[in-house]
Amino acid sequence: AQTVTQSQPEMSVQEAETVTLSCTYDTSENNYYLFWYKQPPSRQMILVIRQEAYKQQNATENRFSVNFQKAAKSFSLKISDSQLGDTAMYFCAFMKGFGNEKLTFGTGTRLTIIP
Amino acid sequence: EAQVTQNPRYLITVTGKKLTVTCSQNMNHEYMSWYRQDPGLGLRQIYYSMNVEVTDKGDVPEGYKVSRKEKRNFPLILESPSPNQTSLYFCASSLGRSNQPQHFGDGTRLSIL
Numbered sequence: 001a002q003t004v005t006q007s008q009p010e011m012s013v014q015e016a017e018t019v020t021l022s023c024t025y026d027t028s029e030n031n032y033y034l035f036w037y038k039q040p041p042s043r044q045m046i047l048v049i050r051q052e053a054y055k056q057q058n059a060t061e062n063r064f065s066v067n068f069q070k071a072a073k074s075f076s077l078k079i080s081d082s083q084l085g086d087t088a089m090y091f092c093a094f095m096k097g098f099g100n101e102k103l104t105f106g107t108g109t110r111l112t113i114i115p
Numbered sequence: 116e117a118q119v120t121q122n123p124r125y126l127i128t129v130t131g132k133k134l135t136v137t138c139s140q141n142m143n144h145e146y147m148s149w150y151r152q153d154p155g156l157g158l159r160q161i162y163y164s165m166n167v168e169v170t171d172k173g174d175v176p177e178g179y180k181v182s183r184k185e186k187r188n189f190p191l192i193l194e195s196p197s198p199n200q201t202s203l204y205f206c207a208s209s210l211g212r213s214n215q216p217q218h219f220g221d222g223t224r225l226s227i228l
Binding site: 004042043044045047050091093100101102103105106107108 | 146148150155156157158159160163165171173174203205207209211216217219221222
């Protein structure tokens with residue numbers, strides 16, 4: 001079974017600074033996908049960024065980028081130029097590459113952006 | 116607008132009173148799934164469906180039932196709710212191909228007294 005670990009329950013950072021959220025996972029699969037989801041106070045689940053395990057290049061979406069280290073099973077999220085709207089719970093998630101598209105989630109990191 | 120719609124958004128009820136949380140998607144997605152979110156545990160899959168009439172258990176199926184009679188609908192049924200089913204519930208759907216993202220509903224907050 002896969003497990004996803006987020007070791008930072010809470011983080012805070014000043015507006016405009018850069019913050020990195022950590023995520024590690026454990027799997028015996030070779031083909032899989034990794035995700036970061038954002039859950040603001042409205043409690044919607046919003047996909048932030050996605051990484052395919054077979055791609056060596058780190059995914060980037062505007063101010064959001066990942067550092068994917070497949071051998072170390074690490075998948076951290078970097079938020080640059082943080083904004084007040086980035087305040088949310090962030091979940092790291094894993095999905096196998098076939099069959100049930102179950103997302104295995106970490107326990108989340110609550111990020112607060114301080115004005 | 117492409118969306119996954121859950122109803123109700125909030126529900127307070129009592130132990131043992133059967134309830135159904137509906138989920139409907141308008142994207143012709145084959146795959147649908149239910150998750151529950153609890154503090155300190157993240158989201159955990161309850162049931163999923165790969166297509167019409169095809170459903171299977173996720174990680175925490177006890178106390179829940181589902182059905183998939185139509186492609187667009189995937190209701191979650193609590194036949195005899197108990198307080199430990201108090202949680203935030205999410206329905207999700209996707210095309211069923213791993214390179215396509217999953218779409219989540221806005222969540223249903225259930226309180227079982």
